[in-house]
Amino acid sequence: MAWKRLAFIFAVGVPLLAVLAYGFTRDPREIPSPLIGRPAPAFSVRLTDGGEVKLADLRGKVVFLNFWASWCPPCRAEARALEASWQRHRGGDVVFLGINMQDREEAAREFLREFGVTYSNGIDGGNRIAIDYGVWGIPETFFLDRNGRITYKHIGALGAETIHAKLEEARQGVQSRREGKGEYQSIR
Amino acid sequence: MREIASGLRCPVCQNLSVADSSSEMAREMRALIVDQLRAGKRPEEIRDYFVSKYGQWILLSPPPRGVGLVVWIVPTLGAAAGLGGAVWLLRRWSRRKTAPLPPPDEAVLARIREAVQAGDSLADLTPEEARQVEALRELQFDYRAGKLSTRDYEELRALYESRAAAALADARRQRREAEALGPVAAPAAPAPPGAAPRGWRWAAAALFLVGFGAALGYFLPQSVRARGDGSPTGDFLTGTREEAARAEAPDLPVLLQRGRQAMDAGEWDRAIGFFRRALEVDPDEPTAHASLGFILHRAGHSDRALKSFERALARDPTSPPALWGKGLVLYESLGKTAEAIRTWETLLAQEISKEDRDHVLSILADARQRLAARPGPATRSPR
Known part of the structure; x- marks a missing residue:
């Protein structure tokens, strides 16, 4: 009887504990994106300089798509690296496009002025583009290859090395298996 | 919606x-x-x-397909198992309760009734018999006091009497058996069967506790993510980084060097740990303050970065890294170009390597250009 009871307690308790332990090792805030490797959702966005850009028009170019807001500290942290990378890659077949979301337009313009951003930036008024891209923790950055396919997604601040490496991969159409994560995010 | x-x-x-x-x-x-x-x-x-x-x-509730099926099935199974277990237990208990008592022996019953009615001392009865007789007497008393209906009284009396009779018969049988076995064997008998399982139980409990502790010790540090200064436990649960820094590097130059190495390797939080430790040794160490300033500046905390550089300069007004960093914050983050230029000019008056000097000169040229191109509040920015 004692043996049976013991065996029963172990048979129930050990798997339960194992599940609990496994759960503790996982990050409940991780949202693996199903979009990597898929065609990027189409959009057209109003730019801060008054123009308008359609994603379809950027076909044939490698697109660096960065979602940001002026109130987000990691966006500030990466802003210089982004501009520096743009200066390094501009003129080629690479397009940098910032999408401002969850923000006030004046604050966004002030941010662009402060960091001397020279690449195009669009204002995503209703966050529709962001939802279309499954954005949840800004900054989030998508790398698109020439065929408009998403090759890589990065959550959190980006460094110049990562940008360079992933642009190179996108140029060759190499697709990452999963998204990357910066050490610094605004929402966890 | x-x-x-x-x-x-x-x-x-x-x-x-x-x-x-x-x-x-x-x-x-x-x-x-x-x-x-x-x-x-x-x-x-x-x-x-x-x-x-x-x-x-x-989705807040996963679809009942694939792995998602598990979260739908397991609770249902658990509820069914719990319900089944409860029903089983209840039935077992009720069976035990209704176990029929042997029909009372008339002679014994008569003796009990006599003992109840007699009202004299219970000294000549066994303790069990005395208890039953006592209960019957109380029941009778309650009935006479009008606390019980006649039907209840009859029912309860029949129950108590049959119980008392059973106890009596039992006691007699035991006495007879004990006499047959002899007086020595009886008390030794019940000890051994209980002892062995109890030992096992303790061992199993100890094993379980040790296993649980080990699992906790292994998984908890893995699952807790490192936080910044805001965490009440700091890095205590997550690998005791500062602890490690403390043990490894006891003196100031080593700490600063390790911090710089960590910075070069891009391990910012480790670098911060080393510099903080250096500041514990010497709260005004200019290199540590300046390095923390660079990290803060990189992270976008311009105000705190500026404060760090100022603290470094308070101790050593000619510290080249602090001058360089202060200029950088003023120029890049705060837009105080004129002030930045002044800071860098001070830096150029110090002894620095030719490479650094060229770099500063080129940035300085940029800044002057920007200042000239954008006359505005920045030009007048007072200290």
Whole structure:
């Protein structure tokens, strides 16, 4: 009887504990994106300089798509690296496009002025583009290859090395298996 | 709309549905759902749209397919098992309760009734018999006092009497058996069967505790993520980084060198640990303050970075890294170009390597150009 009871307690308790332990090792805030490797959702966005850009028009170019807001500290942290990378890659077949979301337009313009951003930036008024891209923790950055396919997604601040490496991969159409994560995010 | 929204997880909240969250993101998701419904989309289509963007994660209740099936089945199984177990236990208990008593022996019954009525001392009865007789007497007393109905009294009396008779018969049988076995064997008998399982139980409990402790010790540090200064436990639970720095590097130059190495390797939090430790040794160490300033500046905390550089300069007004960093913050983050230029001019007056000097000169040229191109508040920016 004692043996049976013991065996029963172990048979129930050990798997339960194992599940609990496994759960503790996982990050409940991780949202693996199903979009990597898929065609990027189409959009057209109003730019801060008054123009308008359609994603379809950027076909044939490698697109660096960065979602940001002026109130987000990691966006500030990466802003210089982004501009520096743009200066390094501009003129080629690479397009940098910032999408401002969850923000006030004046604050966004002030941010662009402060960091001397020279690449195009669009204002995503209703966050529709962001939802279309499954954005949840800004900054989030998508790398698109020439065929408009998403090759890589990065959550959190980006460094110049990562940008360079992933642009190179996108140029060759190499697709990452999963998204990357910066050490610094605004929402966890 | 509510039905769809309450089934979706708000991506910027902690386990709130899109319907319940007041965040801007959730508000816009609700607006999107309304628009889609107006456009004639079916609820499943809208749900599928969100799943295609955020994955299964967005659904508050996973679909009963694949791995998701487990979370639907296990609770059902658990509830069924619990219910079944409860029914089984109840039936076992009720069976034990209704176990029929042997029909009382008339002679014994007569003796009990006599003992109850007699009202004299119970000294000549065994303790069990005395207890039953006592109970019968109390019952009789209660009945006479009018606390019990006649029917209840009859029923209870019959029960108590049969119990008393059974106890009596039992006691007699035992006495007879004991006499047959001899007086020595009886008390030794019950000890051994209880001892062995108890030992096992202790061993199992100890094993379980040790296993649990080991699992906790292994998984807890893995599962707890490192936080910044805000955490009450600091890095204590997550690998005791500062502890390690303390043990490894006891003196100031080594700490500073390690910090610089960590900085070069991009391990910012480790670098911060080393510099903080250096500041514990010497609270005004200019190199440590300046290095922390660079890290803060990199992280976008311009004000705190500036404060760090100022502290470094308070101790050593000619510290080249602090002058360079202060200029950088003023120029890049705060837009105080004129002040930055002044700071860098001070830096150029120090002894620095030719490489550094050229770099400073080129940035300085940029800054002067910018100042000239954009006359405004920056030119007048007073100290």
